[in-house]
Amino acid sequence: MIRVRFAPSPTGNLHIGGARTALFNWLYARSKSGQFLLRIEDTDLSRSKKEYVEEILNSLKWLGFEWDEVCYQSQRFDIYREYAQKALKGGHAYIEKSESGREAIIFKVVPQKVKINDLIHGEIEFDTSVIKDQVLIKSDGTPTYNFSCVVDDALMKISHIIRGDDHISNTPKQILLYQALGFPLPEFAHLPLILAKEGGRMSKRKGATAITEYRSMGYLPKALVNFLMLLGWSPGDNREIIGIEEAIKLFDIRNVNKAAAVMDLDKLDWINNQYLKNEDPASLTEAVIPMLVEKKYIDKDKFDKDYILSLVKLFQPRLTVLNDFVDWADFFFLKDITIDPEAKQKYLARDLSKEFKLFIDRLDKLDKFDIVTIEAGFRELVKELNIEAKALIHPIRVVLTGKTIGPGLFEVIYYLGKERTQERLSKFIKKERT
RNA sequence: GUCCCCAUCGUCUAGCCUGGUCUAGGACAAGAGCUUUUCAAGCUCUCGACACCGGUUCAAAUCCGGUUGGGGACGCCA
Numbered sequence: 326m327i328r329v330r331f332a333p334s335p336t337g338n339l340h341i342g343g344a345r346t347a348l349f350n351w352l353y354a355r356s357k358s359g360q361f362l363l364r365i366e367d368t369d370l371s372r373s374k375k376e377y378v379e380e381i382l383n384s385l386k387w388l389g390f391e392w393d394e395v396c397y398q399s400q401r402f403d404i405y406r407e408y409a410q411k412a413l414k415g416g417h418a419y420i421e422k423s424e425s426g427r428e429a430i431i432f433k434v435v436p437q438k439v440k441i442n443d444l445i446h447g448e449i450e451f452d453t454s455v456i457k458d459q460v461l462i463k464s465d466g467t468p469t470y471n472f473s474c475v476v477d478d479a480l481m482k483i484s485h486i487i488r489g490d491d492h493i494s495n496t497p498k499q500i501l502l503y504q505a506l507g508f509p510l511p512e513f514a515h516l517p518l519i520l521a522k523e524g525g526r527m528s529k530r531k532g533a534t535a536i537t538e539y540r541s542m543g544y545l546p547k548a549l550v551n552f553l554m555l556l557g558w559s560p561g562d563n564r565e566i567i568g569i570e571e572a573i574k575l576f577d578i579r580n581v582n583k584a585a586a587v588m589d590l591d592k593l594d595w596i597n598n599q600y601l602k603n604e605d606p607a608s609l610t611e612a613v614i615p616m617l618v619e620k621k622y623i624d625k626d627k628f629d630k631d632y633i634l635s636l637v638k639l640f641q642p643r644l645t646v647l648n649d650f651v652d653w654a655d656f657f658f659l660k661d662i663t664i665d666p667e668a669k670q671k672y673l674a675r676d677l678s679k680e681f682k683l684f685i686d687r688l689d690k691l692d693k694f695d696i697v698t699i700e701a702g703f704r705e706l707v708k709e710l711n712i713e714a715k716a717l718i719h720p721i722r723v724v725l726t727g728k729t730i731g732p733g734l735f736e737v738i739y740y741l742g743k744e745r746t747q748e749r750l751s752k753f754i755k756k757e758r759t
Numbered sequence: 760g761u762c763c764c765c766a767u768c769g770u771c772u773a774g775c776c777u778g779g780u781c782u783a784g785g786a787c788a789a790g791a792g793c794u795u796u797u798c799a800a801g802c803u804c805u806c807g808a809c810a811c812c813g814g815u816u817c818a819a820a821u822c823c824g825g826u827u828g829g830g831g832a833c834g835c836c837a
Binding site for chain 2: 333460515522649734
């Protein structure tokens with residue numbers, strides 16, 4: 326039975342690198358009908374926070390990585406002490422007294438050559454003579470990372486340890502512990518790291534790292550997952566958009582790259598746009614409603630879902646992130662809109678009050694108020710005025726929406742409604758005169 | 760400083776294992792154009808890489824060695 330685990334430490338949020346490690350573990354388990362376990366490495370009592378545990382769990386769920394089991398290292402201290410005693414009895418460890426008189430258990434590192442056969446990197450050889458003796462149990466009684474990690478991986482019957490490259494140098498230390506405690510060795514696969522655009526490791530200062538940030542920026546979990554899986558892995562047939570079910574079928578840990586990858590947010594944007602375009606408008610509507618509530622654009626208990634659905638459809642093909650909708654469609658919800666100064670300068674420098682007035686009247690004369698009729702009426706008017714359609718379309722859009730970007734003008738007018746359209750235009754005329 | 764990992768367009772990568780089919784393919788970004796009612800989408804085109812040196816070989820992006828560059832680890836953090 327294939328058993329893999331993701332072992333985050335709740336001393337911070339789940340970040341991009343951790344999410345990808347979790348993804349590859351999860352993919353490997355699913356592709357081999359194995360199990361994906363979660364182990365919260367909260368042995369550092371002072372730095373571990375309950376909020377982070379919650380946050381990590383929520384992020385993993387949001388990404389869709391369900392786990393088969395979860396355990397907490399802070400509840401297993403007795404087990405680690407027991408195995409430390411075993412190491413002591415077996416002559417592999419010794420006790421060291423600190424100045425305060427407290428005792429720590431230290432592992433004796435025997436100089437030797439240790440070879441690992443990494444699933445991604447191939448053979449790696451270490452000389453343990455350059456490794457110092459390792460603390461197993463600190464003088465406060467808590468276990469160190471390398472020790473609790475080995476005990477748990479062995480006891481949890483982890484068959485494949487898939488983790489970041491940064492753990493390569495821990496591996497020989499851990500192998501020594503496996504041998505001393507008589508545990509069978511698992512397979513190892515060390516994933517390349519994700520680097521920041523500026524070079525170096527990802528960190529708070531170098532680009533957004535927390536998964537929750539991407540969530541609140543309006544990225545779809547499946548888009549983020551698709552992006553993450555392409556960082557260091559490729560199905561090999563020039564495909565970029567790969568759903569999770571397909572990824573499970575195609576994934577092979579041996580095809581994972583050895584070289585570190587740099588985050589390219591532009592590509593994430595593109596992938597997100599691809600998913601957004603093909604997403605069911607109804608589900609996007611559900612996703613967008615809480616955002617609108619938060620912005621106070623709509624009332625939580627009283628809003629017209631069908632209306633929002635039609636607006637979502639209007640913007641859907643042009644969204645990069647979900648939040649774009651909130652930003653771009655604001656004029657449908659706001660009473661008073663602010664006109665972008667640049668847009669004003671570009672399209673409203675000339676006095677168009679006469680044209681606006683004629684258009685307001687024309688709207689009254691339409692026998693129907695639908696998109697086709699509005700457009701027909703408008704085209705008639707510009708013909709009479711003998712001006713280009715564009716010359717009036719853009720200024721009207723700016724007055725109605727405050728922006729130069731947005732859906733087609735006639736759709737905008739239709740969904741804004743006759744009254745609001747006329748009101749915004751006449752209000753603008755009045756304001757400009759004074 | 761010591762040890763370890765890595766190296767194909769600006770970025771993600773295919774190809775490398777099993778040398779010839781590679782004047783190195785795709786995607787993102789960038790640039791140009793088409794379409795057009797702005798933006799986005801879509802379509803077409805352009806720009807653009809085997810880090811360097813040496814070796815093996817009839818033949819090297821592919822195999823070997825070194826150099827350089829990048830990254831990581833050396834905690835009673837995880």
